[in-house]
Amino acid sequence: MTIKKHNIEKDIAAIVVPEPDAEGLTTLLEGVDATGAPAVLPVVTERPLTIYLNRQEIVTTMTVGDQPQEMAVGFLFNQNMLLSADDISAIDYDDELGVVVVRTAHETDFEDKLQKKIRTSGCAQGTLYGDIMTRFDAVKLPAEGRISTRQIIQLSKTVNMMPSLYLKAGAIHACVLCSGAEPLIYCEDIGRHNAADKVAGYMLLSEISGHDKVFYTTGRLTSEMVIKTVLMDIPILISRSGFTEAGVRLARQAGLTLIGRARGSRFIALAGAERIEFDAPEPDMLDDEEQMSAQRKLYGAKR
Amino acid sequence: MTIKKHNIEKDIAAIVVPEPDAEGLTTLLEGVDATGAPAVLPVVTERPLTIYLNRQEIVTTMTVGDQPQEMAVGFLFNQNMLLSADDISAIDYDDELGVVVVRTAHETDFEDKLQKKIRTSGCAQGTLYGDIMTRFDAVKLPAEGRISTRQIIQLSKTVNMMPSLYLKAGAIHACVLCSGAEPLIYCEDIGRHNAADKVAGYMLLSEISGHDKVFYTTGRLTSEMVIKTVLMDIPILISRSGFTEAGVRLARQAGLTLIGRARGSRFIALAGAERIEFDAPEPDMLDDEEQMSAQRKLYGAKR
Numbered sequence: 001m002t003i004k005k006h007n008i009e010k011d012i013a014a015i016v017v018p019e020p021d022a023e024g025l026t027t028l029l030e031g032v033d034a035t036g037a038p039a040v041l042p043v044v045t046e047r048p049l050t051i052y053l054n055r056q057e058i059v060t061t062m063t064v065g066d067q068p069q070e071m072a073v074g075f076l077f078n079q080n081m082l083l084s085a086d087d088i089s090a091i092d093y094d095d096e097l098g099v100v101v102v103r104t105a106h107e108t109d110f111e112d113k114l115q116k117k118i119r120t121s122g123c124a125q126g127t128l129y130g131d132i133m134t135r136f137d138a139v140k141l142p143a144e145g146r147i148s149t150r151q152i153i154q155l156s157k158t159v160n161m162m163p164s165l166y167l168k169a170g171a172i173h174a175c176v177l178c179s180g181a182e183p184l185i186y187c188e189d190i191g192r193h194n195a196a197d198k199v200a201g202y203m204l205l206s207e208i209s210g211h212d213k214v215f216y217t218t219g220r221l222t223s224e225m226v227i228k229t230v231l232m233d234i235p236i237l238i239s240r241s242g243f244t245e246a247g248v249r250l251a252r253q254a255g256l257t258l259i260g261r262a263r264g265s266r267f268i269a270l271a272g273a274e275r276i277e278f279d280a281p282e283p284d285m286l287d288d289e290e291q292m293s294a295q296r297k298l299y300g301a302k303r
Numbered sequence: 304m305t306i307k308k309h310n311i312e313k314d315i316a317a318i319v320v321p322e323p324d325a326e327g328l329t330t331l332l333e334g335v336d337a338t339g340a341p342a343v344l345p346v347v348t349e350r351p352l353t354i355y356l357n358r359q360e361i362v363t364t365m366t367v368g369d370q371p372q373e374m375a376v377g378f379l380f381n382q383n384m385l386l387s388a389d390d391i392s393a394i395d396y397d398d399e400l401g402v403v404v405v406r407t408a409h410e411t412d413f414e415d416k417l418q419k420k421i422r423t424s425g426c427a428q429g430t431l432y433g434d435i436m437t438r439f440d441a442v443k444l445p446a447e448g449r450i451s452t453r454q455i456i457q458l459s460k461t462v463n464m465m466p467s468l469y470l471k472a473g474a475i476h477a478c479v480l481c482s483g484a485e486p487l488i489y490c491e492d493i494g495r496h497n498a499a500d501k502v503a504g505y506m507l508l509s510e511i512s513g514h515d516k517v518f519y520t521t522g523r524l525t526s527e528m529v530i531k532t533v534l535m536d537i538p539i540l541i542s543r544s545g546f547t548e549a550g551v552r553l554a555r556q557a558g559l560t561l562i563g564r565a566r567g568s569r570f571i572a573l574a575g576a577e578r579i580e581f582d583a584p585e586p587d588m589l590d591d592e593e594q595m596s597a598q599r600k601l602y603g604a605k606r
Contacts, residue, residue, distance in 0.1 A: 027548045031573035034452055036581035039571050046526055046547035062526065062549070149337055170564075171523045171545030190525065190547055220474045222493065223349055223365065242474030244349035244493055245330045246365070261473075268342050270334035278339035 016185040016202055020168040025064055042169040046190050052101040053081055063194050064165070064172065067187060068093050070201030071194055072100040078200050078228045080132045085204045136227055141255045142211045145235035147180070148277040151214075152238060154181040156262050159216055160240075164188060166218070175199050176216040177208070177234070184213070192219030196228045203232060210234035221247040221260050230254045236275060238262050243270055319488040319505055323471040328367055345472040349493050355404040356384055366497050367468070367475065370490060371396050373504030374497055375403040381503050381531045383435045388507045439530055444558045445514045448538035450483070451580040454517075455541060457484040459565050462519055467491060469521070478502050479519040480511070480537070487516070495522030499531045506535060513537035524550040524563050533557045539578060541565050546573055 020026070026042040033039040050060045051072045058081070063071065069091040076082040082102070090103040155178055165172045165188045173192035177185040177199050185208075187198035196217065203210060210233035217225060217239045223246040229237045230250075236257040243260045248270045251258040257272030269276060323329070329345040336342040353363045354375045361384070366374065372394040379385040385405070393406040458481055468475045468491045476495035480488040480502050488511075490501035499520065506513060513536035520528060520542045526549040532540045533553075539560040546563045551573045554561040560575030572579060 029546070029548070029551055029573050031571050032576045032579075033572075034455075034568060034570045034581075036576075036579075041546070041571055041573065043546045043548045043551060043573070046549035152337075169545070171525075171547055190523070220493070222474075242472070243332070243344070243346045244474055245332070245346045246349035248332055248346060265337060267337045268334050268344055269336075270332050270344065270346070273335045273339075276335075276339075278337075 016187065017162065017183070018164040018166075018174075018186055018188050019066075020163055020165045022066065025066060025165060026169050044165060044169045044172050044190060048098050050097075050099050051075055052099065054101070054103055054107055061194060062190060064189050067198045067201070068095075068100045070187075070205065071189075071198045072102050072201065073204055074197035074199065074201030075194075076102055077204050078132075078197055078231055080135050080231075082204075085207065088205075132227060132231075136230055136250070136254065139230050139233065139254060141230065141233070141235045143255070145212065145214075145257070145275050146277060147214055147236050147238075147257070147275060148279050150279050151181040152259060152262055152267055152276075153265050155183075155214070155216060155238065156240060156264075158183060159186070159218075162186065174216075174218045177203065177210075178214040178216055179212070180214065183216075184208075192217060193224060193228070195219075196225065200228065200232050214238065217241075220244065221251075221258055223247050223250050226250045226254070226256060226258070230256055235272070238267075243268075319490065320465065320486070321467040321469075321477075321489055321491050322369075323466055323468045325369065328369060328468060329472050347468060347472045347475050347493060351401050353400075353402050354378055355402065357404070357406055357410055364497060365493060367492050370501045370504070371398075371403045373490075373508065374492075374501045375405050375504070376507055377500035377502065377504030378497075379405055380507050381435075381500055381534055383438050383534075385507075388510065391508075435530060435534075439533055439553070439557065442533050442536065442557060444533065444536065444538040446558070448515065448517075448560070448578050449580060450517055450539050450541075450560070450578060451582045453582050454484040455562060455565055455570055455579075456568050458486075458517070458519060458541065459543060459567075461486060462489070462521075465489065477519075477521045480506065480513075481517040481519055482515070483517065486519075487511075495520060496527060496531070498522075499528065503531065503535050517541065520544075523547065524554075524561055526550050526553050529553045529557070529559060529561070533559055539575070541570075546571075 025045055028040055029043045031039050031041065045064050046062050047065050048060050049063045049068055051058045053076055087104045088102060089105045092101045158181060159174065159176055164174060166174060172188050172190055173195050174186065174188045175195035176183045185199050185202045187195045189195040189198065213234050214236045215229050215234045219225060219239065220241040221239050221243045226247045227250065238259040240262050241260065248258060251271035255272060257275040259267050259269045261268050328348055331343055332346045334342050334344060348367050349365050350368050351363050352366045352371055354361045356379055390407045391405060392408045395404045461484060462479055467477060469477060475491050475493055476498050477489065477491045478498035479486045488502050488505045490498045492498040492501065516537050517539045518532050518537045522528060522542065523544040524542050524546045529550045530553065541562040543565050544563065551561060554574035558575060560578040562570050562572045564571050
């Protein structure tokens with residue numbers, strides 16, 4: 001496979017959107033509902049994908065299965081095993097085996113490090129944490145990023161109303177790279193970290209900078225999500241879900257704007273509120289329960 | 304530390320319940336709301352815990368921090384690294400270091416296996432999967448487990464209304480071992496798998512059998528959650544969240560009753576419906592939106 005280089009910055013419209021009807025992402029399964037009547041439900045796929053860096057097996061993760069190349073590249077970048085797209089010479093993917101191999105022109109010192117850590121520890125992922133934190137500590141997020149209350153409300157609404165695997169089948173998380181309230185790269189996966197890695201992979205392969213963007217996730221604002229966002233150089237992170245204490249602490253340390261519980265016209269910011277412009281929300285903005293009810297009517301989703 | 308042996312079967316009432324006000328589980332953090340006004344929010348703790356089996360480091364996981372011994376034992380059991388509580392000679396926990404060491408009288412062959420796998424692979428967790436599946440395939444769930452529609456509705460309501468870290472701070476998952484509609488062991492954690500491991504640890508250390516119980520989780524019904532439930536020998540798994548295809552496939556293979564989207568008086572069963580007795584729900588049972596609204600009034604929770 002040759003490496004795709006998108007030219008995203010030139011288009012304003014979203015260039016990666018969910019394709020909920022793509023083959024292989026959902027299966028119709030039969031069961032019964034609470035009355036005992038037959039029910040048929042679209043259910044998301046969950047399959048193992050093993051990521052290699054050159055000849056080194058790195059991790060096996062459960063994924064919905066789309067965008068394996070981008071996910072592998074984003075994962076290796078967010079794990080500090082790849083520093084830029086320039087290192088990549090090829091990405092090979094075998095759908096049948098569920099294996100993706102990211103190849104670099106020269107073997108990286110990360111493979112050496114990895115081998116050493118694997119020999120001394122049960123799980124390389126935990127012990128590479130120190131390296132990631134060294135890079136995390138070095139990131140200086142740009143001070144000038146801005147977002148307004150209206151944009152936050154509009155963005156949540158746009159993400160929630162776009163056709164997606166979530167609206168079709170549920171049981172999935174979304175991560176969306178945005179320019180203001182405009183979605184650019186919208187990825188979904190059963191693991192919220194996989195969805196974030198897919199976005200990171202697209203950004204790296206297409207040379208999209210994060211410094212003037214906004215990151216939206218449906219998942220909780222944990223330390224890992226904050227670390228990934230900061231490593232992607234994105235100054236603003238928004239979620240409809242809640243916070244953990246470590247997530248907030250790391251966001252404050254890095255100067256990341258951290259906005260949680262963003263539903264309808266409400267949200268809470270626990271870090272970096274200086275980037276928020278508090279313009280009054282438009283009076284006709286739906287509140288979250290109205291919005292959910294409107295969604296149900298639109299899509300007939302039973303959730 | 305000596306090993307606690309509870310005598311749970313003799314008491315009907317729940318013996319492990321959330322303690323949302325326990326020290327160290329939440330922190331009050333200051334921020335701003337959508338109008339720019341100051342807001343103070345309880346936020347859950349997230350801290351690393353490293354699990355050792357004797358001298359072998361196994362994994363570092365992020366956890367809310369309570370019940371570390373039970374979580375470590377349950378994790379090792381669910382990973383097929385421990386087969387019964389009889390093997391355990393001691394469990395040492397160092398709160399400051401965030402380390403828990405499960406000691407066995409004799410070094411187990413799992414440590415040998417682990418060492419070998421670690422040498423050949425990036426992450427022992429992925430590659431021990433084969434061993435877990437061998438044990439999964441061998442489990443015969445009891446055919447006679449039963450649950451009624453009324454019990455499912457009552458159980459969801461009870462779990463949602465009990466004081467919990469979720470009601471206090473959000474951003475957390477619950478797993479609950481139940482006898483019919485009655486919660487027995489109710490554990491919470493930022494990772495749903497950690498919450499399941501805590502329950503498994505309590506069951507193992509207290510010699511509580513799963514064959515006549517029901518397992519409730521707030522998390523999605525993924526392959527990993529189904530595997531853990533089956534390894535705990537529990538024939539019925541209920542969630543308020545949705546399904547993945549692999550979760551349903553494994554449930555059908557093992558003969559597990561898999562009930563998802565359990566909210567208010569609704570649910571969908573995609574496996575093992577023969578264990579469900581469809582008695583009509585009582586007319587005064589609240590539907591899910593009424594229930595959520597009642598919860599908000601009760602607890603003033605802003606979610």
